[in-house]
Amino acid sequence: TKNPLLAPYIMKITKMWRKLGAWFWLATQNMDDFPPSTAPMLNMIEWWICLNMPPDEVEKISRFRELTPAQKGLMLSARKESGKYTEGVVLSKSMEVLFRAVPPSLYLALAMTEPEEKKQRYDLMQSMGVDELGAALEVAADLDRKRGIDPLNITFPTPRALENLA
Structure with a gap:
């Protein structure tokens, strides 16, 4: 997505998949990977699964999804204990959940x-x-x-x- 030539195609694919009832899943460790031209695509995301992140990343997400102060607080409360677990937040229309992933x-x-x-x-x-x-x-x-x-x-x-x- 960092490649500005790729972004328009990804956006067209995402719109087409939505009409077919499919979801476009993507992952990043840095919201800056998305050029400004991808804002319409990021505005369409229905499920945000966010692992613990610094405050500036929460603010970057709020550019594409309206976040209430409670949602921001929930996102900022997620923790990570290296070698043990990582917490994250799931945000959708129907739920706001803090979760903890404890991999083997x-x-x-x-x-x-x-x-x-x-x-x-x-x-x-x-x-x-x-x-x-x-x-x-x-x-x-x-x-x-x-x-x-x-x-x-x-x-x-x-x-x-x-x-x-x-």
Whole structure:
């Protein structure tokens, strides 16, 4: 959507899909990705699913959707605890809901892309002599322990065991 040449086509597709009863889903971490020409498309959005965000992003959303002070307060109340959960808000005509997403530890470990998270996995790879998946499994087990739950014991078949299956 940042590409101004793409925006008119996305808007036409969105309007066509609405006539067919389909919804256009899109996600961004930055409302500035949308050029001003996409305002009509953003004004048509029926469901806003917003993860925790800084106040300036809430103000940017209010350019495209009228937000009451209570809705802004709800959006600003969403929190994130790294490695544990992320809160967000769903806004539609029929509901305003604060929710908390608590993904499984393995999903979190596989999705970690911050430089310090990558370094942690690399250090585990070096110290334990495992590949990236093995390091992610160890990070997930550590997250489970920090959450106070027993880590999943995931084992993969050996190449020899796979040969015996063939």
